[in-house]
Amino acid sequence: MKQSIIIVVILLIVAALFFGTGQYDEAQPREGDTTTTGLEQNADDGLEQGPAEVVPPSTGRGEQELITIEQVIDGDTIHVHMGGTSSVPVRLIGVDAPETAGPYTERECYGEASAEYLRDLLLGSEVWLETDSSQDRFDVYGRLLAYVYRDDALLVNLDLIESGAAREYTFKGRAYQFQDLFQEAEADARAAKRGLWADGACDL
Numbered sequence: 001m002k003q004s005i006i007i008v009v010i011l012l013i014v015a016a017l018f019f020g021t022g023q024y025d026e027a028q029p030r031e032g033d034t035t036t037t038g039l040e041q042n043a044d045d046g047l048e049q050g051p052a053e054v055v056p057p058s059t060g061r062g063e064q065e066l067i068t069i070e071q072v073i074d075g076d077t078i079h080v081h082m083g084g085t086s087s088v089p090v091r092l093i094g095v096d097a098p099e100t101a102g103p104y105t106e107r108e109c110y111g112e113a114s115a116e117y118l119r120d121l122l123l124g125s126e127v128w129l130e131t132d133s134s135q136d137r138f139d140v141y142g143r144l145l146a147y148v149y150r151d152d153a154l155l156v157n158l159d160l161i162e163s164g165a166a167r168e169y170t171f172k173g174r175a176y177q178f179q180d181l182f183q184e185a186e187a188d189a190r191a192a193k194r195g196l197w198a199d200g201a202c203d204l
Contacts, residue, residue, distance in 0.1 A: 066126035066151055074100045075114030075166050077143065078122065080129075091143040092157045093132055094182045096169035098196065110165075110196035117165040117195075118156070126151045134176050147178070161185040164195020 070087050071079040075097025079087045098108035100115050129146040131137060139145055148156040160166040161182050168186040170179060190197045 066128055068126060069122045072115060072119045072122060074111065075118050075160060076169075078118070078148070080127065089141070089143040090129065090146050090148065091139055091141075092160070093135060093145050093147055094169055094176055094178055095157050095160055095166045097160065097166035109202035113201075114160075114165045114196065117163065118160065121154075121156055121159065122148075122150065127156070132177050134174060135171065158182060158185055162189060162194075164189040164193075164197050164201075167196075 065083065068081045069078060070081050073079065073089070076092045076095045078090050078092075080090055082088055097114040097118075098111035100107060100111040128149050128151075129144070130149065131144075131146050135145050137145065150156055155178075158178065158181065161168055162185045168179075168182040170176070189195060193199060195201065
């Protein structure tokens with residue numbers, strides 16, 4: 001009798017272990033899984049913001065798939081298409097371009113020229129993106145914050161500043177990976193009076 005009870009208990013324990021294992025495999029992401037099934041919450045500000053693992057941080061292209069440019073909004077914001085996702089807005093880190101005329105913005109000096117310069121750089125090209133661990137993944141408007149590299153390895157953020165199509169921008173004093181480089185590029189563009197720093201730039 002005691003042996004029968006012991007056998008039954010052992011069978012119950014084995015069954016519990018067997019059916020309990022993997023109960024949340026489908027509901028919970030696995031380590032290293034970069035996909036997401038919904039909105040992620042920013043622990044700092046409580047805002048729900050777009051899929052938090054759209055693009056993994058990187059220090060170069062590596063094995064990242066090239067991404068298609070869908071639209072250039074202005075001199076520092078683009079929309080891209082990533083496999084399996086709808087259009088994703090991307091705000092370029094370290095860059096502040098003049099505004100173009102829109103539903104919520106007024107045209108600023110050199111705004112249209114800056115946007116046109118970025119269109120010439122990107123339309124017809126593919127890019128890969130690099131995020132920066134020193135910055136939030138998304139801004140308050142839900143735009144992915146990233147460095148944009150063209151398929152020929154051109155760092156677009158830097159090129160915009162070097163050409164004078166945009167200014168260097170440090171968000172709330174938070175240093176970022178290429179801050180020194182971008183600030184030096186702006187100083188050079190100012191000295192050479194390129195782009196928006198040129199005499200008569202506001203006529204554009």
